[in-house]
Amino acid sequence: MKRFALIGAAGYIAPRHMRAIKDNGHELVSAYDINDSVGIIDSISPQSEFYTEFERFAEHAWTLKRNSTTELDYVAVCSPNYLHHAHIAAGLRLGCDVICEKPLVPTPELLDELSLVERETDRKVYNILQLRHHQAILDLKDKVANEASDEKNDVELTYITSRGKWYMESWKGDPRKSFGVATNIGVHFFDMLHFIFGDLQHNVVHYSSDCKVAGYLEYENARVRWFLSIDANDLPESVKGKKPTYRSITVNSEEVEFSEGFTDLHTISYREILAGRGYGIEDARHCVETVDAIRSTVITSPEYNKGHPFLQRLI
Structure with missing residues (x-):
């Protein structure tokens, strides 16, 4: 069982990520959003921690990292588009692989920046390209x-x-x-x-x-x-x-x-990523x-x- 954190829990697409984590047999440990309209968590992962301040979310993740039995494996990013780069980089630097919604980032130059952070952290970024x-x-x-x-x-x-x-x-x-x-x-x-x-x-x-x-x-x-x-x-x-x-x-x-056939594509995307066949x-x-x-x-x-x-x- 892999342990996940999710950034952008109040967004439209976040429940699909939550369900994909659960349906693939894994655990949502922690979630963050500046907005607190996240009642959907109760029906999917009620045990998850939740934060409305990024600093507290990050500190919790660092605390979990001290112990190999509690450290996070993945960070899922569902935040507004302009924050993707910063949140992906933060997830990588926490020692996690990152799964991010589309668009990954707005420019090729920021893709190059993320490639550098991948090499610095020895972690990997995956993009949800669900239509594939x-x-x-x-x-x-x-x-x-x-x-x-x-x-x-x-x-x-x-x-x-x-x-x-x-x-x-x-x-x-x-x-x-x-x-x-x-x-x-x-x-x-x-x-x-x-x-x-x-x-x-x-x-x-x-x-x-x-x-x-x-x-x-x-x-x-x-x-x-x-x-x-x-x-x-x-x-x-x-x-x-x-x-x-x-x-x-x-x-x-x-x-x-x-x-038809759109509702399960995030679950399939997660399954493929976790099997080593994700899109980077x-x-x-x-x-x-x-x-x-x-x-x-x-x-x-x-x-x-x-x-x-x-x-x-x-x-």
Whole structure:
């Protein structure tokens, strides 16, 4: 049984990490968040210590480290995006391996910094790249590999996840903390595209605002028109009033069904990490480079047949 601490216990994604720890037969020993709305712990790991001050959390971890029977093995990081680097480094320096939510960090330079801390501490960082474990994505990857040809696949990616007014008032609505919509809700999709279609060759942004972003990506084996949004007004008419989220990937006009099968992906990710098959810093580099470029790229008008269909409503 491995012993875990969790940073960011009050966040949206934290319960999935708590359940992944429990469902894989391990123990959540300690949790930290500046907010105390963490009642979910009672139904998953009621014995866990909890702190609202990082100093007390860290001191407890150092105390546990004195004894080989109580020391922590892993730190899970679910804190706001802009704190990932600091919290990952802290976990490594506590002598733990670290499992972090996406995005690992916002820039390639910070990936390099984490690599240095890995070497200094002889510990390892793992990123949750959960779509790499989704069966529909694995099947598509195999299909693309087995049907390799000189022609690139034409792909259309659409992801709309409605968010209320609270979103822009939270850290997620502050681009200095979330690094924008493409990074916050899109980074794992960009990882998925790389995982399936190979290295990125071309990256263009056609539209960007506080709540939506669209562009064109070209990979070794695909041409991708993409659209990401947190605005419910962007939902297709067939979905409005029925579901708050719309996910769609088409490959050569054929829909890839992957709307189900998301709930257990963190548990699978933890199982793979604990078995020595997790995804580390270099696995995350490609998607971090992609979103870093999207944030800094000058907006350009779409060329013929390279703009996402939803762009017609916006430009």
